[in-house]
Amino acid sequence: MILLHIFTEEASIKKVFDVLLPKMLPEDVFFQVYPHQGKQDLEKALKTSLPTISKIPGSKVLITIDQDSEDCLDVKNNIQELVNGNCHCEYMIRILCKELESWFLGDLEAIGQAYPRFKPEQYQNKAEIRNVDRITTPNKYLLRVIPEYSHRDSLPKLTVAELISPFLEPSRNRSRSFSNTISAIKKLIKLE
Numbered sequence: 001m002i003l004l005h006i007f008t009e010e011a012s013i014k015k016v017f018d019v020l021l022p023k024m025l026p027e028d029v030f031f032q033v034y035p036h037q038g039k040q041d042l043e044k045a046l047k048t049s050l051p052t053i054s055k056i057p058g059s060k061v062l063i064t065i066d067q068d069s070e071d072c073l074d075v076k077n078n079i080q081e082l083v084n085g086n087c088h089c090e091y092m093i094r095i096l097c098k099e100l101e102s103w104f105l106g107d108l109e110a111i112g113q114a115y116p117r118f119k120p121e122q123y124q125n126k127a128e129i130r131n132v133d134r135i136t137t138p139n140k141y142l143l144r145v146i147p148e149y150s151h152r153d154s155l156p157k158l159t160v161a162e163l164i165s166p167f168l169e170p171s172r173n174r175s176r177s178f179s180n181t182i183s184a185i186k187k188l189i190k191l192e
Helices: 011-024 039-048 072-083 101-105 108-114 138-145 157-167 176-188
Strands: 002-007 029-034 059-066 090-096
Touching: 002 039, 002 176, 011 029, 011 157, 011 176, 039 059, 039 072, 059 072, 059 176, 072 090, 090 176, 101 108, 101 138, 101 157, 101 176, 108 157
Parallel strands: 002 029, 002 059, 059 090
Antiparallel strands: none
């Protein structure tokens, strides 16, 4: 039996994992997602909760964190420093480039299924969609392109994650960050 523990920076990514993982994990792999209230809260948990959780037999740990506007390598090195000596099982760190919302932009069809007024064909050939992980503020991009939110100042992240997640299809997702995270999960549980 494998216990996959996923430490995240925010609650919206938990919505994604709660939908995707039951579809892809074998029956003998169980998972628990630990959402946090931002980067500082996640970093604190890596010092306080991770040591105990990682000692549970069969444990594997995945840590995800947004890159935001920071250098990817700096973010990863910072997390690596916090994990060193605190994790007692196999673990992997995955940086979401730039934010979770890039994963949604990587699957325009999923957005279209969640929001029928959104027309994927209007965006699929745009240059920025070819490499969604380079979009500086994907949450603002989604705010602009999803008709239901065009009048809003901020994206309702939990709602968006809840509505789009059921339609995400790993095989068609253009986000390299998404693919790398799915691959990391498969490696941790020995599916790859």
